[in-house]
Amino acid sequence: MTNSPDALPDQSLLPKPRASWREALTVYLQPRVLIVLFLGFSSGLPLALSGSTLLVWMRESGVDLGTIGLFALVGTPYTLKFLWAPLVDALHVPLFTRRFGRRRGWLVFSQMLLIGAILLLALTDPAKAPLFVALGALLVAAMSATQDIVVDAFRVESLPESEQAAGMASYVAAYRIGMLISTAGALFLVSAYESTGQTRLAAWMWGYVTMAAMVLIGTLTALLATEPEQSARAEAATSGESAFVRVSRAAVGAFAEFLARKDAWAALCFVVLFKFTDAFSGTMTAPFVIDLGFSRNDYAAIVKGVGLAATLIGGFAGGYVARRYTLA
Template sequence: MNSPETAIKTSEDETIAPETSWRDGLAVYLQRRVLIVLFLGFSSGLPLALSGSTLLIWMRESGVDLGTIGLFALVGTPYTLKFLWAPLVDALHLPFFTRAFGRRRGWLVCSQILLIASILLLALTDPARSPLFVALGALLVAAMSSTQDIVVDAFRVESLPESEQAAGMAAYVAAYRIGMLVSTAGALFLVSAYEGTGTTRLSAWMWGYVTMAALVLIGTATALVATEPEQSVRAEAATSTETAFVRVARAAGGAFSEFLVRKDALAALAFVVLFKFTDAFSGTMTAPFVIDLGFSRNDYAAIVKGVGLAATLIGGFAGGFVARRYSLAASLWIGGTLQAIANLSFSWLALVGVNHWALVLAITAENFTSAIGTVIFVAYLSALCRNPLHTATQYALLTALAAVGRTYLSSGAGFVAKATGWPLFFAICVAVAVPSFILLAWLQRRGHFAALGPVKV
């Protein structure tokens, strides 16, 4: 790790140590600039579906009922509680890892090693015989994945200058979606391929998850090649004489108190919880819906995730255009409205039945509008985090609250779908967006978004 004193300037935003090895040269090249962030985005997106939609398909194929599947949204609890241990990530030194790799990179490498181990444990479970063990394995995957997210989010915010936050955010969101594509469509195709070799369905799923665990090494290699963000180096130097307890207390207390003293902080936090709820409520049941409607596993993989990725990438560019063209508040109105209305495409699909072109249109609409909302929402969250001493904790708090909709508020989605039927269920998914619109209007009237200043996307 290079210290500020031994580094020499190579450009406006970049430093490199006098002792330049192949690793240093490669790191400088990659940090021009967003490739590191891109590969870390892939690593963040990869595990989410392994304890989410991909796991739900495995469970549905194993005969698990819809109510239990809906309750499995609760295994995402670590994503909503990660702010509780984010101060540890901000402040604590890990034996060996921090000394060898630095403050952010040490935590990143450690969390990825534990993530690989958790995915391998989940691979050894059987949903048909022991859903409880499946839940415990998925909970471990979510815990390690959310810890990785804490570090990656802080690394992204701290490592890129303001002029490159836009490109970094776009690269991160796109790579995150690609990681999710690999762990959904890619995993499902792999399971089918393993089954084609004559192996049993349970073994095919096991080897599919083992392969996904191996892909986490892409993020590990990226962390090893990267260099520690300069903001992190300076923050570490400023607190180097403090005890571990003082550093943790400062990270936790400073992050929360700094945010909570802001004007309309509680309303802003409630808005963070509710903005993506319409996506989360419908997304929890998308995979079981497609399978129940009569589409095959490979249909889901090819259409839902293949076509969906293309729509997502285009939607990401569209979200960037909207955010550049309009104010942050207006952009949130546009993104929120589009992602809510898109749920009606699934109501239409439920009435049409098994029609591949109808599925393509519904998935395109959902992924396109969701990506627009996500890019704008990430820009908003990033604008709320300004202090490098608290970056991991504050961003973890915000993204944890954003996951409340996906984890807790959506846990009853299976029972709602079972009681109402699919067409009405997706219409209800539109209605659950209304509370976020009420908060958005109130915050806009109070000048909340204007106070954040211009947000570059």
């Protein structure tokens, strides 16, 4: 092959055209990205209901700090959700999978269980039955972690590569907003119920009932969405296999793919240690602030308000930069 000046250059070696700023921004208005945004809200909403918001309720009810510290273990399902992720990925939910598809079926199913778990937690009394509170909080965390598994799979399978960054930015932003609603929003709501003459216990109960109703936003989103094509193809390809074979393949494939990556164990240890310290220190923040004399409204406005704007701006800016300035 000659290097004549008239020869056309290899198109694969040319830099890819940069997306315009308008294209980079309008990606956030794509229906698929908007679906992911609302599912992100649904994922972020339950986290604080078994975490910081619950701890404020317990401290106001007179539960001692030692018991509150042990409630850090309630978040264990979020850490160990990788253990049952293969089950969610491979197993069918009777009626739901047939009606909505594999991903949407699991979404609706997990959200229905999540609503039930939050309502169960709403009916408990931390002062009289902390054990039942722990059981309710554990169920909320387990159902919330299961929903996270399905939403993550749905997001990856439903978005093309060019929309993944924007989808992740929308997901994180909506996740943070969901957390804000279930922390600052829930605390303000409890205060509002109290101002109507409700007892403190009744106000907390109705606050949690309201949060359970807001999970329906994610359920409606799942019903309006369409099943990802990748999931539908995988379902058709494995329709004749037994549940055991599907679960085994999903489990082996997931762990083998991760462990094949460079420095996989180092990355795993870093993430575990980072989240370990963050989880235990964060558990005591709410009761510490309450013990200092701040009200629940002060905690909602100051502790949970700081950093939200930075998180939202940073998330959307990252998605915009990734869309406009590709790595290739």
